[in-house]
Amino acid sequence: MNIVVCVKQVPDAKDVRLDPETNTLAREGVLSIMNPYDQHAVEEAVRLKEQLGGEVTVLSMGPPQAQDVLKQAISCGADRGVLVSDRAFAGADTWATSYTLAKAVKKLGSFDLIICGKQAIDGDTAQVGPGLAVQLGIPFVTCVQKIREAGETEIIMERMMDDGYDVIAAECPLLLTVVKDINEPRVPSLKGKLKAKKTEIMVFNAEDVGADPAKIGLAGSPTQVVDVFPPPPRGERALLTGSIDEQVEQLVHKIAVYL
């Protein structure tokens, strides 16, 4: 089974700040990590490869330093890394990103399965996985918490829901997005780290993947971020105690002040 895993390099959530001038995420001097959901996507792909054979390719769109997360995926068992990187991609929203990744996946050739993390912890949109599937014209299942059976042509899985889970069978080629419950990502192995050191990451630019300049980057993005601001701090809170009647009385007094 040939699997493509999409990963994103994101700022470490423990260290996120907004640039007050531009209202965008301040990336200078912020530690970058592999998006945590994507670590679970890589782990699931490597487990499927160990079970069924085949190859795991990790794919990322981002600046040159995003090679680090591709190397990390290789140290955890992926076979090769592909970085799609071009200044022309800058400012891409989820639509333009899905289009660009779809172009890169087509360039890579045939695949049976694409696995993405449920969402990235910086943008939190959860749109790129489904967007990529739509661009490629393949089915997708989001929030997969367990793969029950995986064969070359069909996968039976559990999709996490608010009130339990659905059991879904879907034909390959197929795209899945996974939640953290699906597995526990492994620690990179020593042999994996040595392999990652030696493995050269393939880098594609916009021309290499045959992307239409009008559909990539800021120009290809229908979403424009008008304003970004930290949420206002929550007001003062108080917990009412006593019997229901006593609490109602206290509440009435509190509201009365504003009438």
Place this chain on the structure above:
Amino acid sequence: MDYFLTEEQNMIVEIARQITDEQIIPNRAELDEKDEFPRKILENMGQADLFGVPIPEEYGGFGGGCLDIVLALEQLGRGCIGVATAFAASALGIYPILISGSEEMKQKHLPAVAAGQKFAAFGLTEANAGSDASGIQTTAELDGNEWVLNGTKQWITNGGEAQIYTIVAITDRSRGARGASMFVVEEGDPGFTCGPKERKMGIRASSTTELIFKDCRIPADRLIGRKGTGFITVMKTLDSSRPGIAALGLGIGQACVDEATTYAKQRIQFDKPIISFQAIQHILADMAIQLEASRALVYSAAKHIDAHPKDMSKVSSMCKVMATDMAMKVSIDAVQVMGGYGYMREYPVEKMMRDAKILQIYEGTNQVQRNVIGQELNKEYSRK
């Protein structure tokens, strides 16, 4: 201090650090409380290739030297030397095979240990054979194509958890030190059982049991090396493994400096953090000095040992004594800096102090190490 490690050595440190921070530290208190063997964590260490560090590449390992294993053990020891002892004892258990075993024996056992699929254990100590290994009572007699083992080993780390045991037994009592041989005994061999887990002061995540041999019959090819070479293999094994115990001392030392210093910065008494008082600063300074001096000796000794020098026993004993005496002292100091909180189980230094004690006892007491160093000095100066 920067010890100018190689890129590969830094990789080993990173992997061991990640396992320590993410898997050992969050679980160590519970493992200690419940006397629980950390099988899952050890399996993860196997997957990360840590068990392969001391095993040559042709047997599925990394082919690392003494310093490589020291670096891994130092990190693991920073988390919990109970867990780290289970790991180290597996390496100890395969050293006799690595040092004196046949090619077939290496092919059979080393790849599974390198992958973390099988654990090993080393069986030397008996009720009447501790520091004095000549007191060994366990015997092995050849009967046709089989060795028959009888006797009881005591306080064997990884007992009941390992699948491969390397055992010292007397094959010819009349020949004294040349009458001992080493054997591979496997889990499930007829006549071989393990006793119940011992209840210990510290390193409670590790399993310690008796190994009982009652007419235990094993094939003739389980003999490690030649008959009568058991003590030579034992001495070479311990020379190779002692720096690893020193590394556990470094791990505890580092953890104690980290815990005590962090606490001293937060703890307010007399309206100031207690680290602003010289009485506390001097304790912390002495802890840091002893730790760094020990680390410098252990790393240097490990590099020296990788060159297989003639004075290997002396150097390996020196680093074991210094780093483990340091660990005991520094862990006592850490408890002192933290006062009543340090004595409570809610804080990790209480466990570190209990754990540290074993480092001065096992793999040769620090008194025996000083004997080795003294005897080697005596020999060296006789030649001058």
